Amino acid sequence: MHIAMNTFAARGYNNASLAEIADRAGLTQAGVLHYFRSKALLLTSVLELRDQSGIEQLGAGRPQGLAFLRHLVDTALRNAEREGIVRLYAVLSAESVTDDHPAQDYFRDRYDGLRAFVADALREACELPDEDTETAENAANAVIAVMDGLQVQWLLAPGSVDMAASTDLVVTALLTSLAPHRFGPDGEIRPGG
Known part of the structure; x- marks a missing residue:
């Protein structure tokens, strides 16, 4: 997930390729798509991870x-x-x-x-x-x-x-x-x- 985060951050959504993300993660494109089904779903998962880390820092409330x-x-x-x-x-x-x-x-x-x-x-x-x-x-x-x-x-x-x-x-x-x-x-x- 962090590899996708870094790739989207460096290249944006449109310029980041699943092939590059997969290669950097040591997977095939099919392997990435097995977990996320689409590049768009991978992006939303990355954004949710970003939000989750912010929420965890807030603590209980x-x-x-x-x-x-x-x-x-x-x-x-x-x-x-x-x-x-x-x-x-x-x-x-x-x-x-x-x-x-x-x-x-x-x-x-x-x-x-x-x-x-x-x-x-x-x-x-x-x-x-x-x-x-x-x-x-x-x-x-x-x-x-x-x-x-x-x-x-x-x-x-x-x-x-x-x-x-x-x-x-x-x-x-x-x-x-x-x-x-x-x-x-x-x-x-x-x-x-």
Whole structure:
């Protein structure tokens, strides 16, 4: 599975061949297809493995509110040590916008779920009213866009981009902007806030 992950990360879905993956794994194409039935199923299995490793790092439960937002910063820090996974995600998420890409539904669902998690965390941390969904969703989109954009920049120039520090700066600025009554200029919770 890791061989397929590295091949998809390096070449993208369309340019990666089952023959290359099979050869690198010491199998025949028929051997790979015995386990995965299709190249598209192999790709979805690789993406599920990526998600499973992220879920295992969370432990028993997903953090909520401010703890989830800090978890995003920690994720950016961990990603700086996982170039292959970051490259896989960056390449395939961009490639998935093309017609009939087999990972299009996966990424659409992933973004919908992540947007909901981040929006919920922002609503809770900033004590936003439930009816203020548009503000929370717009802020969540900004956080996700920053994190994804930082990954591309980091892949191109790792020594020039600190993904965790940049993510922390954006999260802190959003907290301060959305709830100045609750957060000070540095994003720390104010007494009584």
